[in-house]
Amino acid sequence: MRLLTFVYTNATWLWQALLMLGVFCYSFYDAFVQHLATGMWYAVARGCGQLLRQVLLVSLLVPLCRVGYTVLQNRVHIFALYRRRTDHIIYGSLVILASLVHVLAHVMHNPGVLQTDAARSGTWMLGASIFVLAGSYATHRFTPLWSYTRHFFRPHQVGAVIFLVGYAFHVSVWQTAIVLALFLADKLFEGYARTFKTTVESTSPGKNIFQLTLKLPKDFPVSLPGQYCLLSFPAIEDRWECLHPFTIVSRDANTLVFFIQRRGDWTTKFKELLDKNQACSNLPVVVKGPFGKGLQSNDKLTYICAGIGMTPIVALQPQGEVHVIQKTSEEMDLYKERQQQAPKLERLYLSQEEPPEGWLRKTDLKLESIVVDAEDGVYACVPKPMEREIWRMCLKHGKVFFTETC
């Protein structure tokens, strides 16, 4: 019964996942049967090669085209396009898996293949993908001393370039050129139509989360709740720093508002800048956006947000039941200030201080009962461990689970 409920409530993304699986299998099978006569291992190698070439590499690239993907996410509601980062990670992992099987099968069929040029370029490609995945994961996990740009973004770019050069030699220069042209066209369009210069209107520094209000850039495109912008401050950026994503909390005729939480290098420098120059008004800012999937309010969904995860919910002002988990009253006030019209703001939790009236302690937080009570499903914007917990509970109780929108 639970399985049936789960299938029913998750039908919108389940059929898309199954369709995708069908496309993967067909692409593999098509080349596999064509080459079976030459030998089983050879057929497996060619099947994986075709899968990589026709499906996986294109799938890996699509989420990188930020503008194109944003348009797809908001116009075409198929292929679960609301999870840009997760999809990119899934396809990246599948690329590595299929490449490993491809190499192994070639070696099993003919060990002499290792002496060929194709093996050399293939090794570069495989090495580059493993470098991107394992290297960035390891540095992220074990040495969070470096900023995101250094431990993740730059190694990723270097790995991608090596991979593409290897791909041009291994498969086809033309296919590589087409893939690159698509990517560059997206970047050019981003630079031309989605990049704006503006200045800070005001800031209100808090202990941990600051409110940043920017003057709305001229010709800034229409934005949807849940969408984000990439911000960069020439005053704090060093040349190698990448732009940082922040969700638009609100937008009116003259301003764009963001909540920024202090985390690492960049946000700490931003906090120092605020401390030196309290208001920071007229400070130049570069804004790129808006990007990402807009959220739609659904009164059958229950919304759970924690910490800075409140930003998409504040932007959405949802109709459904909302649960807000915050550590400090300062963060709660920031939420409440903006969220006066929420019709079903039901239970609120506070973890450290004495809770004010209407707020519960952390020990009273019963995530499972929130999930059980949810009518159709849950949208959660919470730290990863809690996200996994809610996801498991949704699976257990047959509810739909939504998370990140980028």
Ligand SMILES: Cc1cc2nc3c(=O)[nH]c(=O)nc-3n(C[C@H](O)[C@H](O)[C@H](O)COP(=O)(O)OP(=O)(O)OC[C@H]3O[C@@H](n4cnc5c(N)ncnc54)[C@H](O)[C@@H]3O)c2cc1C
């Ligand atoms: C779509 C999206 C929306 C976000 N909205 C908000 C928001 O409204 N308010 C807020 O305070 N924070 C938000 N964040 C997180 C915010 O971008 C990071 O906290 C910030 O960039 C940290 O930078 P740092 O140099 O201080 O810390 P670092 O130590 O460099 O990074 C800390 C962590 O932040 C994330 N991060 C940093 N830079 C990037 C980047 N360029 N792209 C993707 N992830 C990055 C990574 O997970 C990284 O491990 C959002 C992130 C994403 C992906």
